[in-house]
Amino acid sequence: MAGVVIDGISKSFGGTVALAALDLDVADREFLALLGPSGCGKTTLLRIIAGLETATTGRVLIGGRDVTQLPPRARGLAMVFQNYAVFPHLRVRDNIAFGLKMSGADRDRIARQVRRTAGLLQLEPYLDRYPAQLSGGQRQRVAVARALAVEPALLLMDEPLSNLDALLRLDMRAELKDVLREAGTTTIYVTHDQTEAMALADRIAVLHGGQIEQIGSPSAIYHTPATRFVGGFVGAPPMNFLRTADGRLMGIRPEDIDLVDEDAGLAFRVSVVEPLGAQTLLTGTTDGQLLRVALAGEHAIATGAALYLRPRPDRIRWMDAATGRAIAAG
Amino acid sequence: MPIRWLPYALIAPAALFLGVLFVIPLVQTGALAFQVHDAWALGNFTRMTGDLNFADALRNSFQLVLVAVPVQLCLAMGMAMMLRHLQRGRAIVLWVWSIPLGISDLAAGLVWLTILTDQGYLNSVLFHLGVIAAPEGWLTYETPFALFMAVAIAEIWRATAIVLLILVAGVQMLPKEYGEAAAVFGASPWQAFTKVTLPLLRPSIQSALILRTVLAFEAFAVVMALGGRNFPVLVSEAYAWKHFNQDTGVAAAYALVIMAISVAATLVFLRLLRTPVEQQT
Ligand SMILES: Nc1ncnc2c1ncn2[C@@H]1O[C@H](COP(=O)(O)OP(=O)(O)O)[C@@H](O)[C@H]1O
Ligand SMILES: [Mg+2]
Numbered sequence: 001m002a003g004v005v006i007d008g009i010s011k012s013f014g015g016t017v018a019l020a021a022l023d024l025d026v027a028d029r030e031f032l033a034l035l036g037p038s039g040c041g042k043t044t045l046l047r048i049i050a051g052l053e054t055a056t057t058g059r060v061l062i063g064g065r066d067v068t069q070l071p072p073r074a075r076g077l078a079m080v081f082q083n084y085a086v087f088p089h090l091r092v093r094d095n096i097a098f099g100l101k102m103s104g105a106d107r108d109r110i111a112r113q114v115r116r117t118a119g120l121l122q123l124e125p126y127l128d129r130y131p132a133q134l135s136g137g138q139r140q141r142v143a144v145a146r147a148l149a150v151e152p153a154l155l156l157m158d159e160p161l162s163n164l165d166a167l168l169r170l171d172m173r174a175e176l177k178d179v180l181r182e183a184g185t186t187t188i189y190v191t192h193d194q195t196e197a198m199a200l201a202d203r204i205a206v207l208h209g210g211q212i213e214q215i216g217s218p219s220a221i222y223h224t225p226a227t228r229f230v231g232g233f234v235g236a237p238p239m240n241f242l243r244t245a246d247g248r249l250m251g252i253r254p255e256d257i258d259l260v261d262e263d264a265g266l267a268f269r270v271s272v273v274e275p276l277g278a279q280t281l282l283t284g285t286t287d288g289q290l291l292r293v294a295l296a297g298e299h300a301i302a303t304g305a306a307l308y309l310r311p312r313p314d315r316i317r318w319m320d321a322a323t324g325r326a327i328a329a330g
Numbered sequence: 331m332p333i334r335w336l337p338y339a340l341i342a343p344a345a346l347f348l349g350v351l352f353v354i355p356l357v358q359t360g361a362l363a364f365q366v367h368d369a370w371a372l373g374n375f376t377r378m379t380g381d382l383n384f385a386d387a388l389r390n391s392f393q394l395v396l397v398a399v400p401v402q403l404c405l406a407m408g409m410a411m412m413l414r415h416l417q418r419g420r421a422i423v424l425w426v427w428s429i430p431l432g433i434s435d436l437a438a439g440l441v442w443l444t445i446l447t448d449q450g451y452l453n454s455v456l457f458h459l460g461v462i463a464a465p466e467g468w469l470t471y472e473t474p475f476a477l478f479m480a481v482a483i484a485e486i487w488r489a490t491a492i493v494l495l496i497l498v499a500g501v502q503m504l505p506k507e508y509g510e511a512a513a514v515f516g517a518s519p520w521q522a523f524t525k526v527t528l529p530l531l532r533p534s535i536q537s538a539l540i541l542r543t544v545l546a547f548e549a550f551a552v553v554m555a556l557g558g559r560n561f562p563v564l565v566s567e568a569y570a571w572k573h574f575n576q577d578t579g580v581a582a583a584y585a586l587v588i589m590a591i592s593v594a595a596t597l598v599f600l601r602l603l604r605t606p607v608e609q610q611t
Contacts, residue, residue: 052510072513079514085507088611089529101517102525130608150515 001062036207482580500534
């Protein structure tokens with residue numbers, strides 16, 4: 001087990017800056033999600049930690065040891081690749097055993113670990129199959145089993161669920177969380193899917209344009225976004241930002257807005273009603289600005305209705321309209 | 331459904347081409363080989379095997395294949411792996427390495443002849459370095475080993491590039507994640523090569539071996555330029571029977587032997603280096 005320190009890592013590909021002087025601490029046994037839109041540098045950072053890419057500047061420390069100059073195999077980590085990269089010429093059994101065989105583990109340990117991780121990921125019936133004979137979800141489990149079998153100090157995952165269909169992704173997400181909690185491995189998990197990051201991680205680091213916008217618990221990221229970008233990227237539908245007369249932005253989550261009867265609240269005209277079952281999603285305008293509201297349960301509201309709304313005061317996040325940064329509460 | 335006959339129509343020109351230029355000559359060759367004075371007989375084959383040069387030609391052909399092809403495969407594999415690690419200039423290096431492909435067999439043979447002949451470059455260099463006191467003959471029947479090495483080296487120089495190109499194409503089709511996964515999971519560069527790259531390249535290796543083996547059994551111009559009749563191989567014997575002995579029947583018998591060996595070699599490689607469906611990417 002090991003913590004990770006990213007110390008001033010930057011990376012340029014020719015003219016494009018993929019990562020800009022990035023610092024990040026991951027605690028031992030922590031599950032950290034690297035969350036950000038496509039192209040923000042998540043994969044690049046993960047590959048630099050793995051040793052598959054060399055950083056332009058900066059150091060990577062794993063378990064207190066500077067590994068910046070070490071090849072991947074000397075870093076004591078395992079990785080789950082986005083497209084799994086399960087070896088097609090090896091049976092599931094030999095795929096899972098691959099890392100242990102390379103490190104010259106004895107036969108008993110290999111057999112024990114294959115049995116244990118295959119059990120953990122429900123792969124026992126498939127041990128003698130080749131990857132081509134497995135479904136996408138099963139192949140993904142083989143990739144995870146191969147990584148866990150070496151009992152790595154650090155586990156890196158690059159969008160491991162993004163190639164699965166929606167239902168399977170939900171199943172695998174819960175399964176992964178269970179398996180990884182049991183293993184207690186320090187994990188860095190790359191994803192562009194904010195629900196995945198929220199569901200899995202102890203902490204989330206939101207990446208944007210090669211820089212970290214905010215690091216915090218899922219709840220902190222969700223409720224107290226540090227920047228307008230974070231508020232807009234995390235949450236579906238995203239946070240609303242209403243411009244006020246004094247040049248501030250009022251950030252408010254759609255579900256933190258209540259209907260009020262009297263005309264004491266914001267006047268709101270509904271343009272779209274989406275009954276989603278658990279929620280009713282309203283899109284409309286207030287004072288000429290777009291606003292989304294998510295009401296719990298079902299409501300008989302017609303398109304074009306005029307309503308009055310009140311944001312919950314303790315949920316409002318004030319931002320500077322010019323910088324897009326949160327204004328310290330006070 | 332008018333589409334049903336379309337595939338057949340599309341392969342018809344190729345089928346016709348093969349029929350006219352391959353199957354018909356093959357049948358004619360078979361007829362020539364198995365006929366003596368217009369009667370079916372095995373006389374051509376008994377004359378062929380009874381000839382003094384037959385055993386030499388058979389042995390030389392096999393020796394050439396058994397030495398040249400493995401060396402070419404190893405060289406080309408090493409070159410392909412080196413190319414993979416080049417950051418820039420890969421296209422130029424590959425181009426330079428493929429130059430021998432663009433040179434005709436005979437020209438290649440003559441190039442090596444100017445190097446290895448009595449008054450050639452090799453002797454000049456060795457003489458000036460004081461290694462030899464007088465020009466040595468490398469290509470005579472009295473120096474069979476040197477002659478064989480000369481032919482083998484020339485053949486290796488000439489045709490390694492085709493193996494290289496096949497392997498490079500195969501390497502480029504391998505997703506780089508396999509190599510990266512091997513590296514992350516603790517494989518040394520050599521382990522990554524033997525446990526991951528090599529098995530995944532099996533289809534390319536198979537193609538290269540079949541092509542090279544068949545072509546090495548047919549090596550002719552290089553052999554003739556360097557060895558002449560001092561180094562008989564199956565193909566040069568077929569040529570000699572046709573042109574010097576005016577005996578088309580025995581020449582056809584040689585042709586059939588060469589074809590039988592090529593087919594057998596192909597079948598062996600197809601079988602030994604088969605990639606089962608379930609292991610394909
Ligand atoms: N090998 C490369 N060569 C050039 N540019 C690259 C390379 N890899 C990544 N980039 C660039 O770096 C940026 C970050 O890429 P990446 O880390 O793959 O993003 P993400 O995984 O967050 O989608 C992108 O602008 C991408 O185009
Ligand atoms: Mg990526």
